[in-house]
Amino acid sequence: MGAASAILVVLITLLFPPAGVFCVAGCGADVLINICLTLLGYIPGHIHAFYLEYVYYERRERALEGQYAAHRAPGVYSERVQTGGGQQTYGTIAPPQVRH
Numbered sequence: 647m648g649a650a651s652a653i654l655v656v657l658i659t660l661l662f663p664p665a666g667v668f669c670v671a672g673c674g675a676d677v678l679i680n681i682c683l684t685l686l687g688y689i690p691g692h693i694h695a696f697y698l699e700y701v702y703y704e705r706r707e708r709a710l711e712g713q714y715a716a717h718r719a720p721g722v723y724s725e726r727v728q729t730g731g732g733q734q735t736y737g738t739i740a741p742p743q744v745r746h
Contacts, residue, residue, distance in 0.1 A: 652703055659699065663691035670702040670731075671724035679723075698727055705730030 659666025667680040676698055684691030701719045708715065709732045718728055 648703075648706070652699075655699055656696075659692065659695045663688075663695035666695045667698055670699055671727050675723040676727065694721075698722060698724075702727045702730060706732065 655666050655669050658669060663684050664677055664680045667677050671677060680691055680694050680698075683694050701722055705715055705719075705728070707730070709730045715728070722728055
């Protein structure tokens with residue numbers, strides 16, 4: 647289901663970038679920034695949207711493998727995107743990595 651949802655979000659983003667950002671980040675600062683960038687020009691809105699989607703899906707895949715990012719992605723304000731849609735962390739402490 648992960649690949650199908652990613653393809654659907656990319657198709658939505660091609661038509662209207664803020665809708666794609668809303669799908670991965672929810673309603674927040676990232677959507678507002680993307681709306682402003684889209685109003686300034688269609689291309690900046692796409693670049694921002696695809697960057698957020700890349701960070702979201704990349705961190706989601708790593709979280710499924712048990713790896714968590716030690717630092718925040720620059721320019722991303724949504725905790726949902728920062729954590730890949732998984733467990734939300736507060737502060738700068740990353741969840742411990744379990745090694746088997």
